[in-house]
Amino acid sequence: MKIGVCVKQVPAKDAPLAILDGGAWIREADIGFETNEPDGFALEEALRLKEKHGGEVVAISMGPERAKQTIKEALAKGADRGIHISDAEFFKLDPLASARSLAAAIQSENFDLILTGLQSDDQGFGQTGVLLAELLGRSHATIIMSIEVTGTRMKLKRELEAGWFQWVELPLPAVLTIQSGINKPRYATLKGIMAAKKKEIVTVERASLGVPDARTQQVERIYIPQKTKKTEFITGSPKEAAAKLLEKLRHEARVL
Amino acid sequence: MKILLITEQREGKWNKVSFETLAAAQQIAQQAKGTVSGAVIGKGVAALADELAGYQLDEVLLVEHDLLEQYTPDGYSIALRAVIDSAKPDLVLLPHTYQVRDFAPKLAASLGKGSAGQAGRGMIGDCIAYRHEADKLIFVRQMFQGRTAADVVFTGEPPWVVSFQAGAFRADLAAKHAGGKAPVKAASVDLKSEQIRTKPLELFREAKQAVDLTQAPILVSVGRGIKAPENIPMAEKLAKLMGGEISASRPICDEGWLPMDRQIGSSGQTVVPKLYLALGISGAIQHVVGMKGSRTIAAINKDANAPIFEVADYGIVGDLFEIVPALIEELEKTKTS
Numbered sequence: 001m002k003i004g005v006c007v008k009q010v011p012a013k014d015a016p017l018a019i020l021d022g023g024a025w026i027r028e029a030d031i032g033f034e035t036n037e038p039d040g041f042a043l044e045e046a047l048r049l050k051e052k053h054g055g056e057v058v059a060i061s062m063g064p065e066r067a068k069q070t071i072k073e074a075l076a077k078g079a080d081r082g083i084h085i086s087d088a089e090f091f092k093l094d095p096l097a098s099a100r101s102l103a104a105a106i107q108s109e110n111f112d113l114i115l116t117g118l119q120s121d122d123q124g125f126g127q128t129g130v131l132l133a134e135l136l137g138r139s140h141a142t143i144i145m146s147i148e149v150t151g152t153r154m155k156l157k158r159e160l161e162a163g164w165f166q167w168v169e170l171p172l173p174a175v176l177t178i179q180s181g182i183n184k185p186r187y188a189t190l191k192g193i194m195a196a197k198k199k200e201i202v203t204v205e206r207a208s209l210g211v212p213d214a215r216t217q218q219v220e221r222i223y224i225p226q227k228t229k230k231t232e233f234i235t236g237s238p239k240e241a242a243a244k245l246l247e248k249l250r251h252e253a254r255v256l
Numbered sequence: 257m258k259i260l261l262i263t264e265q266r267e268g269k270w271n272k273v274s275f276e277t278l279a280a281a282q283q284i285a286q287q288a289k290g291t292v293s294g295a296v297i298g299k300g301v302a303a304l305a306d307e308l309a310g311y312q313l314d315e316v317l318l319v320e321h322d323l324l325e326q327y328t329p330d331g332y333s334i335a336l337r338a339v340i341d342s343a344k345p346d347l348v349l350l351p352h353t354y355q356v357r358d359f360a361p362k363l364a365a366s367l368g369k370g371s372a373g374q375a376g377r378g379m380i381g382d383c384i385a386y387r388h389e390a391d392k393l394i395f396v397r398q399m400f401q402g403r404t405a406a407d408v409v410f411t412g413e414p415p416w417v418v419s420f421q422a423g424a425f426r427a428d429l430a431a432k433h434a435g436g437k438a439p440v441k442a443a444s445v446d447l448k449s450e451q452i453r454t455k456p457l458e459l460f461r462e463a464k465q466a467v468d469l470t471q472a473p474i475l476v477s478v479g480r481g482i483k484a485p486e487n488i489p490m491a492e493k494l495a496k497l498m499g500g501e502i503s504a505s506r507p508i509c510d511e512g513w514l515p516m517d518r519q520i521g522s523s524g525q526t527v528v529p530k531l532y533l534a535l536g537i538s539g540a541i542q543h544v545v546g547m548k549g550s551r552t553i554a555a556i557n558k559d560a561n562a563p564i565f566e567v568a569d570y571g572i573v574g575d576l577f578e579i580v581p582a583l584i585e586e587l588e589k590t591k592t593s
Contacts, residue, residue, distance in 0.1 A: 047445060084544070088284075096376055124397075124400075127379065130358065130359070134361070139453035139454060140358075141356060142358045143354055160355075163461050163516070163525070164459060165458065165460055179523075180512030181507075209555075215411050216376070216411065217380055218409055220409055221406065224403075224404060227566055228446070229567055231569065233570045238581075241582070242586050246587065249554065249570070255530045255531040
């Protein structure tokens with residue numbers, strides 16, 4: 001089974017976010033980056049499918065030079081090779097242009113299966129996997145909690161809302177977006193990290209893919225949201241704060 | 257401006273977020289001097305179309321076919337593309353449900369085929385608001401897990417596809433039809449079984465819900481900040497002393513530190529207790545949609561910029577491992593005195 005897994009590099013969870021003057025994007029200079037957490041689950045699922053059915057796992061990441069680190073981490077965990085679609089201003093792309101670029105870059109790979117996380121923790125469009133399926137003419141399913149492959153078909157557990165699930169069957173080749181929590185992602189071993197050094201990462205310039213520049217949408221401005229509620233912050237030592245909070249809940253909000 | 261609202265139903269029951277999006281469609285139409293058509297898609301859903309026609313709409317489109325009885329992304333996309341190609345709306349509005357996430361980007365990307373210029377239209381998903389400024393529609397969505405907001409505008413050709421987050425609009429503000437009912441028109445749907453690649457099988461719930469968190473008056477909810485499973489009993493003790501139940505954000509249940517039926521948020525339960533105390537929960541959108549309607553929200557978090565404070569009435573910026581024991585001590589003191 002030839003599996004492509006899309007992994008995105010996003011600002012680290014605890015990175016302090018500052019917004020550029022004008023609100024075009026965040027200030028990237030002083031913050032750390034990490035693999036988008038939902039994509040980590042997709043990678044783990046790809047590795048497990050390869051262990052079960054054989055084949056190859058290719059880690060694909062679009063972004064500036066630093067995005068290569070995310071590919072390297074995937075290689076260290078067991079992916080076989082990487083494709084880096086290089087674009088220093090990746091954040092400017094809309095979901096459709098992103099997906100078109102990915103589709104153009106990986107079309108010739110003819111993957112049996114492409115996995116993505118269900119959304120990214122930065123822009124959170126949540127559209128890449130579905131768009132990729134449409135552009136590549138593949139079937140798809142989203143928010144997947146279990147994958148069983150039998151021959152050229154898959155039985156999938158889709159998560160619905162409010163505690164409901166559904167089994168669906170889908171033919172390969174396909175694109176799936178993976179729900180967080182489907183598995184326990186592995187850590188890279190020292191051996192894996194050493195082996196990754198010999199694995200290939202091919203870099204493709206996004207500009208060379210011939211994807212039209214037209215955008216369907218434009219982010220005008222990013223900003224810190226205005227509070228919808230006025231939060232009353234309670235200060236003091238832990239003991240004082242605890243006592244004050246209980247006092248407020250009992251006598252002001254009257255909920256205790 | 258011509259607006260098409262696409263509602264959602266499953267097995268003949270509404271997904272109620274549809275009516276929030278209906279309210280949004282009516283508000284946009286009023287400001288942008290537009291019309292609103294509402295579509296109902298499925299099989300045997302004429303009664304739902306009739307119910308929808310009782311709202312202030314210019315028409316209701318009934319999109320029915322045997323192959324639409326169960327949702328599939330292929331069936332819905334093909335049927336709705338035909339509806340959109342024929343109705344030619346400027347704006348297509350949908351509730352941002354798991355189902356919409358599954359097909360709407362595909363539907364948008366398939367629009368405009370056969371027209372001049374490149375096919376493929378844009379979708380701005382998971383919006384929390386819109387603004388109508390100088391004849392321009394600006395859509396507001398969250399980024400960075402709710403830590404920032406973004407104003408987004410369409411720059412490409414219509415139809416433009418937008419989905420609105422659950423809770424972004426009030427369903428009770430959806431206006432009823434002023435004079436009787438909107439006309440219901442059947443849309444023609446041409447679908448063949450070989451066009452549908454997904455085979456939907458049974459719907460099910462995982463385990464029996466052991467607790468019904470929606471009935472709990474007080475919830476003490478834990479997030480990543482609780483750090484380790486051995487710290488859960490501390491939060492459970494606090495919940496018990498407060499007369500409430502313990503609940504959690506998704507990562508805690510994913511880790512297996514609490515069972516899945518304790519999960520609050522878009523993939524878990526939606527709750528409106530009188531008190532929701534969030535311990536070490538950053539407040540990602542997926543969690544907040546499940547609890548923001550709570551009467552009083554209190555949050556304890558070490559990060560003063562955590563989005564949970566956007567919705568909290570009371571906040572303590574600090575170490576929950578110091579504050580929770582102090583709360584427990586204080587509550588035990590009042591109990592014994």
